[in-house]
Amino acid sequence: MKEYIEQHKESFLEQLKELLRIPSISALPEHKEDVQAAASWLAKSLEDIGMENIEIIQTKGHPILYADWLHAEEKPTVLIYGHYDVQPIDPLELWETPPFEPTIRDEKIYARGATDDKGQMFLYLKAIELLMKKHGTLPVNIKFCIEGEEEIASPNLPPYIDKNKEKLAADAVLISDTSLIDKGQPAICTSLRGALAMELKVRTANTDLHSGSYGGAVPNAVHSIVKILDTFHDENGKIAVQDFYEGVPTPADTIKEEVAQIPFNEVKMKQELGIEDFFGEVGYTPAEQVSIRPTLEINGLVGGFHGEGFKTVIPCESSAKISCRLVGDQKPDKVYEYIERHITKNSPIGAKVELKKLITGDPVSLDSNDPMIQKAADAYEKVYGVRPLYPKAGGSIPIVEVFYRVLNTPVVLMGFGLPNENIHAPNEHFHLENFSKGIETICEYFQTL
Amino acid sequence: MKEYIEQHKESFLEQLKELLRIPSISALPEHKEDVQAAASWLAKSLEDIGMENIEIIQTKGHPILYADWLHAEEKPTVLIYGHYDVQPIDPLELWETPPFEPTIRDEKIYARGATDDKGQMFLYLKAIELLMKKHGTLPVNIKFCIEGEEEIASPNLPPYIDKNKEKLAADAVLISDTSLIDKGQPAICTSLRGALAMELKVRTANTDLHSGSYGGAVPNAVHSIVKILDTFHDENGKIAVQDFYEGVPTPADTIKEEVAQIPFNEVKMKQELGIEDFFGEVGYTPAEQVSIRPTLEINGLVGGFHGEGFKTVIPCESSAKISCRLVGDQKPDKVYEYIERHITKNSPIGAKVELKKLITGDPVSLDSNDPMIQKAADAYEKVYGVRPLYPKAGGSIPIVEVFYRVLNTPVVLMGFGLPNENIHAPNEHFHLENFSKGIETICEYFQTL
Numbered sequence: 001m002k003e004y005i006e007q008h009k010e011s012f013l014e015q016l017k018e019l020l021r022i023p024s025i026s027a028l029p030e031h032k033e034d035v036q037a038a039a040s041w042l043a044k045s046l047e048d049i050g051m052e053n054i055e056i057i058q059t060k061g062h063p064i065l066y067a068d069w070l071h072a073e074e075k076p077t078v079l080i081y082g083h084y085d086v087q088p089i090d091p092l093e094l095w096e097t098p099p100f101e102p103t104i105r106d107e108k109i110y111a112r113g114a115t116d117d118k119g120q121m122f123l124y125l126k127a128i129e130l131l132m133k134k135h136g137t138l139p140v141n142i143k144f145c146i147e148g149e150e151e152i153a154s155p156n157l158p159p160y161i162d163k164n165k166e167k168l169a170a171d172a173v174l175i176s177d178t179s180l181i182d183k184g185q186p187a188i189c190t191s192l193r194g195a196l197a198m199e200l201k202v203r204t205a206n207t208d209l210h211s212g213s214y215g216g217a218v219p220n221a222v223h224s225i226v227k228i229l230d231t232f233h234d235e236n237g238k239i240a241v242q243d244f245y246e247g248v249p250t251p252a253d254t255i256k257e258e259v260a261q262i263p264f265n266e267v268k269m270k271q272e273l274g275i276e277d278f279f280g281e282v283g284y285t286p287a288e289q290v291s292i293r294p295t296l297e298i299n300g301l302v303g304g305f306h307g308e309g310f311k312t313v314i315p316c317e318s319s320a321k322i323s324c325r326l327v328g329d330q331k332p333d334k335v336y337e338y339i340e341r342h343i344t345k346n347s348p349i350g351a352k353v354e355l356k357k358l359i360t361g362d363p364v365s366l367d368s369n370d371p372m373i374q375k376a377a378d379a380y381e382k383v384y385g386v387r388p389l390y391p392k393a394g395g396s397i398p399i400v401e402v403f404y405r406v407l408n409t410p411v412v413l414m415g416f417g418l419p420n421e422n423i424h425a426p427n428e429h430f431h432l433e434n435f436s437k438g439i440e441t442i443c444e445y446f447q448t449l
Numbered sequence: 450m451k452e453y454i455e456q457h458k459e460s461f462l463e464q465l466k467e468l469l470r471i472p473s474i475s476a477l478p479e480h481k482e483d484v485q486a487a488a489s490w491l492a493k494s495l496e497d498i499g500m501e502n503i504e505i506i507q508t509k510g511h512p513i514l515y516a517d518w519l520h521a522e523e524k525p526t527v528l529i530y531g532h533y534d535v536q537p538i539d540p541l542e543l544w545e546t547p548p549f550e551p552t553i554r555d556e557k558i559y560a561r562g563a564t565d566d567k568g569q570m571f572l573y574l575k576a577i578e579l580l581m582k583k584h585g586t587l588p589v590n591i592k593f594c595i596e597g598e599e600e601i602a603s604p605n606l607p608p609y610i611d612k613n614k615e616k617l618a619a620d621a622v623l624i625s626d627t628s629l630i631d632k633g634q635p636a637i638c639t640s641l642r643g644a645l646a647m648e649l650k651v652r653t654a655n656t657d658l659h660s661g662s663y664g665g666a667v668p669n670a671v672h673s674i675v676k677i678l679d680t681f682h683d684e685n686g687k688i689a690v691q692d693f694y695e696g697v698p699t700p701a702d703t704i705k706e707e708v709a710q711i712p713f714n715e716v717k718m719k720q721e722l723g724i725e726d727f728f729g730e731v732g733y734t735p736a737e738q739v740s741i742r743p744t745l746e747i748n749g750l751v752g753g754f755h756g757e758g759f760k761t762v763i764p765c766e767s768s769a770k771i772s773c774r775l776v777g778d779q780k781p782d783k784v785y786e787y788i789e790r791h792i793t794k795n796s797p798i799g800a801k802v803e804l805k806k807l808i809t810g811d812p813v814s815l816d817s818n819d820p821m822i823q824k825a826a827d828a829y830e831k832v833y834g835v836r837p838l839y840p841k842a843g844g845s846i847p848i849v850e851v852f853y854r855v856l857n858t859p860v861v862l863m864g865f866g867l868p869n870e871n872i873h874a875p876n877e878h879f880h881l882e883n884f885s886k887g888i889e890t891i892c893e894y895f896q897t898l
């Protein structure tokens with residue numbers, strides 16, 4: 001299979017370049033037609049490799065693509081998810097070659113979307129094409145569900161999944177939108193934290209007041225918000241909001257072991273980030289704190305005069321952006337309620353507070369012993385020569401939880417990117433070594449199933 | 450004297466209008482020549498009323514004016530201070546008539562500087578002119594020291610005073626740059642709070658970090674500053690910085706009585722300001738809190754992402770503007786040291802803090818029983834029919850403390866404005882009733898001395 005891939009690699013890369021040339025930036029209205037064009041290009045490619053029942057489903061935003069091939073009788077069915085939209089490109093001046101003119105240098109392909117996620121998604125199409133060419137058929141049933149709104153938080157996909165449970169039913173959902181641990185060390189991510197983002201506003205008077213005339217006798221909106229925000233953590237870095245830890249599991253030893261196996265160089269990381277020390281929940285390692293423990297962070301804060309110079313005002317309003325990362329069975333809506341109650345209880349005299357929910361996403365954790373995951377691990381081992389590790393991601397990909405919950409099926413997060421491929425940044429790229437090995441691993445996986 | 454003033458009122462107002470037409474905005478470089486023009490106009494007027502030794506002293510900024518008349522042998526000498534510069538005028542669209550086209554309506558003169566301080570300072574010139582015309586001489590020795598930089602914090606006057614102690618020596622410094630309590634109720638302000646303004650910066654990492662990848666394990670610059678700022682006050686509204694109250698006197702009963710005599714309508718004020726309740730140091734009334742007690746206020750705070758929407762960053766820097774109002778014998782430089790020490794002691798792990806001093810000004814309190822003040826009170830009583838009250842201002846006019854300390858002489862703050870004459874705001878004005886009564890009161894005062 002390896003040789004067969006090498007024979008076709010050049011033409012595969014030319015095809016990928018075509019897709020990468022389409023500036024399908026979902027966040028920018030002026031690129032709406034480009035996003036549509038990327039969907040059409042993919043629909044055509046799916047047809048070319050033998051997929052059937054191809055649909056471009058229009059939504060209020062960008063379209064969802066569906067396709068299937070269901071002729072492998074009594075074999076399992078896999079649902080492949082990916083996204084054909086990309087992040088904006090600014091700052092443009094930092095790109096060494098233009099973001100939508102794909103260029104190969106040093107065995108990497110450079111372009112916006114090269115690894116996130118056009119390049120990784122494309123691997124599945126080419127794996128299927130090769131298997132079909134070689135055997136005239138496929139060893140598994142395939143369904144594709146590809147969206148164009150991942151970079152804008154997938155507003156239209158969850159309702160589509162909800163309404164099409166039967167149609168999308170599968171034995172596993174396959175997603176390649178994560179990364180290896182490092183060159184040569186594959187990874188299957190088995191946990192993603194959930195998210196809850198909020199905005200807190202505090203108001204204490206009609207208008208900013210002069211600190212000479214009123215200072216000392218009236219509430220100050222910045223003092224008030226400081227007082228509230230300072231109640232969120234105790235001296236051990238634990239979140240001091242009542243019931244916040246409801247649903248947070250005590251990590252099993254096996255999970256702690258899986259976390260400990262992921263390389264985490266504290267000394268190097270401190271240097272790179274310019275931090276004096278790590279700082280978090282007592283009783284957990286930094287690697288655990290950023291992956292399997294929940295957080296509450298203030299992401300931004302503003303109030304009063306903060307320009308050049310000085311203004312002797314008593315601020316009448318202030319606001320803070322606050323977010324949580326959630327784990328286990330924590331529910332964003334419940335956690336929001338607890339935080340709201342906590343803020344009400346801790347609001348000082350004269351502070352009118354208002355909390356607003358902005359973003360929610362459930363956490364998800366997958367069992368690395370699930371046979372669908374273990375077979376993916378076998379495929380990785382065959383191609384890369386080592387078994388994958390099982391990292392727990394600190395970030396959130398809310399759609400993973402939706403697939404897992406609504407379709408009631410394991411999700412296999414097989415990453416083929418590398419951690420430093422500049423996703424969401426200038427000079428995004430994808431290593432060609434993993435382009436070839438990715439196709440090979442997917443072929444192996446399908447054959448093992 | 451009253452009739453004599455009425456006879457000349459029209460021509461006096463025409464003269465004042467000439468001065469008010471000069472847009473002498475000290476803060477704006479494009480008005481530098483206008484500030485100079487106002488100084489020249491005043492120098493000419495001082496000459497016209499018989500003043501001698503007139504000097505326009507150039508500085509690095511705008512000029513200082515000096516003039517004197519020292520022929521009242523064995524009589525006391527008064528030094529009259531005022532300023533001929535004005536505040537900027539924006540928002541221009543809110544002015545009912547243009548700020549530099551003085552207009553009289555409803556017995557008020559409208560223009561930028563009408564009450565602060567061209568109008569009030571002009572009263573002294575006209576009082577002297579009338580006395581001189583009537584008697585051919587003056588009952589006191591007069592010195593004028595008028596500046597053009599009061600609205601930009603008087604950078605050049607204190608060193609001038611320091612260098613010219615002998616030249617400026619007097620039995621009292623007279624300043625009319627404050628206000629009556631209300632129509633018909635005169636006031637001599639006998640205390641001004643000092644000021645100390647600072648900026649605190651906190652840094653925790655090289656760059657903002659992603660809250661998914663690092664959330665839970667690294668310091669957050671907003672958390673850090675919140676933790677520091679929340680240590681400044683205890684639960685009784687007292688400032689919890691060690692040694693902060695050094696030099697703060699326990700208010701004497703007479704002082705508390707003088708404060709209590711000033712009308713302070715708590716109910717009305719709460720409504721007007723839109724505050725739920727007053728909030729300050731336990732054990733003092735709001736009227737005391739804003740006048741004879743020191744404060745520490747956060748005037749502004751910023752850190753992380755605070756625009757529309759959401760960004761899941763862990764902020765790497767934050768900053769706060771902090772200021773104190775000081776009383777009694779508190780020294781701004783000492784207080785700054787105590788605050789710096791306090792911040793160092795209370796900085797959490799991983800926070801690199803930096804404090805910068807921006808503004809300092811000493812507090813001043815004057816004894817209402819001083820004969821120079823009591824004679825001013827007599828003059829007020831003769832003209833207004835009631836004795837003045839002795840308010841303690843919550844704000845700061847640092848030059849008052851400089852005169853008081855360097856010349857070692859009482860400062861008599863005889864206000865003739867009214868509290869709602871829109872100083873520093875659109876539609877600034879000055880009531881003509883107090884224009885006439887002001888001139889009369891000053892004449893009476895000079896004759897009493």
